[in-house]
Amino acid sequence: MGDQVKLIATPQSLPCCRVEWALKLKEVDYEYIEEDLRNKSAFLLESNPIHKKVPVLLHAGKPIVESLVILEYIEETWKDKYPLLSDDPHERAMARFWAKFGDEKCVVGAFGAAWLTEGEEKNKAIESAQESLAFLEKQIEGKKYFGGEQIGFLDLAVGWIPHWLKALEEVGEMKVLDPGRFPSLHEWGQNFLEIPLIKNSLPPREKVVEYFNAGRSYKRSLEAANKP
Amino acid sequence: MAEVKLFRAWSSPFPLRIVWALEVKGIEYDMIYEDLSNKSSMLLQYNPVYKKVPVLLHKGKPISESLVILEYIEETWKSKTPSLLPGDPYQRAMARFWAKFGDDKILPLIWEAFIKQGKDQEEALIAAHENLKYLEVELRGKKFLGGETVGFADLTFGWLANLVSVFEEIAGVTLIDHEKFPLLLTWMKNFMDAPKIRETWPPRDKLINHFRALRETLIAKEPK
Numbered sequence: 001m002g003d004q005v006k007l008i009a010t011p012q013s014l015p016c017c018r019v020e021w022a023l024k025l026k027e028v029d030y031e032y033i034e035e036d037l038r039n040k041s042a043f044l045l046e047s048n049p050i051h052k053k054v055p056v057l058l059h060a061g062k063p064i065v066e067s068l069v070i071l072e073y074i075e076e077t078w079k080d081k082y083p084l085l086s087d088d089p090h091e092r093a094m095a096r097f098w099a100k101f102g103d104e105k106c107v108v109g110a111f112g113a114a115w116l117t118e119g120e121e122k123n124k125a126i127e128s129a130q131e132s133l134a135f136l137e138k139q140i141e142g143k144k145y146f147g148g149e150q151i152g153f154l155d156l157a158v159g160w161i162p163h164w165l166k167a168l169e170e171v172g173e174m175k176v177l178d179p180g181r182f183p184s185l186h187e188w189g190q191n192f193l194e195i196p197l198i199k200n201s202l203p204p205r206e207k208v209v210e211y212f213n214a215g216r217s218y219k220r221s222l223e224a225a226n227k228p
Numbered sequence: 229m230a231e232v233k234l235f236r237a238w239s240s241p242f243p244l245r246i247v248w249a250l251e252v253k254g255i256e257y258d259m260i261y262e263d264l265s266n267k268s269s270m271l272l273q274y275n276p277v278y279k280k281v282p283v284l285l286h287k288g289k290p291i292s293e294s295l296v297i298l299e300y301i302e303e304t305w306k307s308k309t310p311s312l313l314p315g316d317p318y319q320r321a322m323a324r325f326w327a328k329f330g331d332d333k334i335l336p337l338i339w340e341a342f343i344k345q346g347k348d349q350e351e352a353l354i355a356a357h358e359n360l361k362y363l364e365v366e367l368r369g370k371k372f373l374g375g376e377t378v379g380f381a382d383l384t385f386g387w388l389a390n391l392v393s394v395f396e397e398i399a400g401v402t403l404i405d406h407e408k409f410p411l412l413l414t415w416m417k418n419f420m421d422a423p424k425i426r427e428t429w430p431p432r433d434k435l436i437n438h439f440r441a442l443r444e445t446l447i448a449k450e451p452k
Contacts, residue, residue, distance in 0.1 A: 073320070076320065089300050090300070092299070092303065093299065097292060097296045
C-alpha cells in the first residue's frame with residue numbers, strides 16, 4: 001500500500017473537482033474511484049461514515065474528508081510542488097476566509113435560488129446570491145487570479161463559479177453571474193477556464209446539468225416519500 | 229497598548245475560543261466589547277461581510293471567522309507554545325475535520341434543542357445525540373482531542389463545557405447525559421480544569437440571565 005493516494009469522487013461534483021485540481025497542480029499520482037451517489041458503496045460508507053459523501057482522499061489507507069480540509073492536507077503533505085497558499089499568515093487567513101464564505105454563502109445561495117420556482121421568493125434568493133458574489137467581485141478587482149499571478153487555494157475553492165454556476169443557471173432558469181454587474185469575476189472565470197489543467201479536467205456541461213437535475217429529482221422524491 | 233485587539237461580545241462562545249487561544253499562548257491583547265444589539269461602526273468596517281464577532285485586529289489588519297483566526301494565531305506566533313495544531317498533516321486534518329463537524333453539526337443542534345420546545349426540541353435533541361455519538365467514540369483513549377493538551381478542536385468544542393449546564397438549567401432538560409456520553413462529560417471536566425480556561429469564561433449567573441432572556445424572546449416569536 002505504501003504512500004498510495006486514492007480519491008473517491010464523482011466527476012460532476014464541484015467539491016471533488018477542486019480536490020482533483022489540487023492533486024494535478026502538485027503532480028500527485030492518484031487512483032480515481034468513481035462513486036454512484038444514488039447507490040453508495042461500502043467503501044465510501046466505511047471511509048466517510050459520518051457524512052457519507054464525496055470527495056474522500058485516502059493516503060496510505062487513511063481517509064480525509066471535507067474538500068477544504070483535503071486541500072489543506074494536500075498543501076501540507078506535498079510541500080515541494082506548487083504552493084497553493086502564500087507564506088504570509090494574513091494572506092493565508094484571507095484565502096481561508098473567502099473560501100469558507102464561497103461555500104457558505106455563494107454555493108448555498110446559488111443552489112437555493114436554483115431550486116425555487118419562479119416568483120418573488122426566487123428573485124429575492126437570486127439577489128441574495130448576487131450580493132454574496134459582489135464581495136468576491138471586489139476581491140478579484142485588479143488581480144488576474146485570487147492567488148495573484150497564478151491560481152491558488154481560493155481560485156480552486158471558488159473555481160466552480162465559471163462552469164458549475166452556468167449549469168446551475170440553466171437548471172434553475174435564472175441569471176446570476178451577469179457580466180455587466182460582475183465584470184472582474186467574469187473575466188477571472190474566463191481566464192480560469194483557459195488554464196489547460198483546468199480546461200482538460202472539466203466535466204461536460206450537459207453532464208453537470210444532468211447531475212444537478214438528478215440531484216433535485218432525488219431530493220424531491222425523498223421529500224415526497226417522507227410526506228404522511 | 230497591545231498590537232493585537234480582539235472584538236468580542238461577553239456572552240458569545242465564538243470569541244471566547246480566541247480569548248482562550250491568546251491566553252494559553254501568552255499573547256498580549258486588548259479586548260473590545262461589542263454590544264451586538266448596537267454594533268460599532270468599527271466592527272462593521274472590520275467585518276463588513278458578516279458583521280459579527282470575533283474580529284482579531286493585528287497591526288491594523290482585521291481577520292474574521294473564529295476558525296480562520298485560530299489558524300492565523302497558530303501561524304503568526306509560531307514560537308509561542310503550546311501549539312494548537314500537531315505537526316503531522318493527517319492529525320492536522322483530523323483536528324480541522326472535528327472543528328468543522330462541531331460547528332456544522334453539534335452547535336446548531338444543541339442550540340435548537342435549547343431554544344425550542346415540545347416535539348421540535350425532542351427532534352433536535354435526537355439529531356444532536358446522533359452526532360455526539362461520533363464525538364464520544366473519537367474521545368476513546370484521549371484526554372483531549374488534541375492529545376495531552378488542549379488543541380484546535382478542543383477550543384472549538386469548549387462551549388460545551390461552560391454552556392451546556394447553563395442551557396440545561398434554563399430549559400429544564402438534560403442535553404448530555406452520563407449514561408450515553410461518559411467520555412464527553414469527562415472531556416468537559418478536563419477542559420474546564422485546563423489552564424486559562426475557567427478563569428476567562430463569563431460568570432455563570434450572568435450567562436443564565438442572558439440566555440434565559442434570549443430564549444424567552446425567541447420562544448415568544450415562534451408562530452403558534
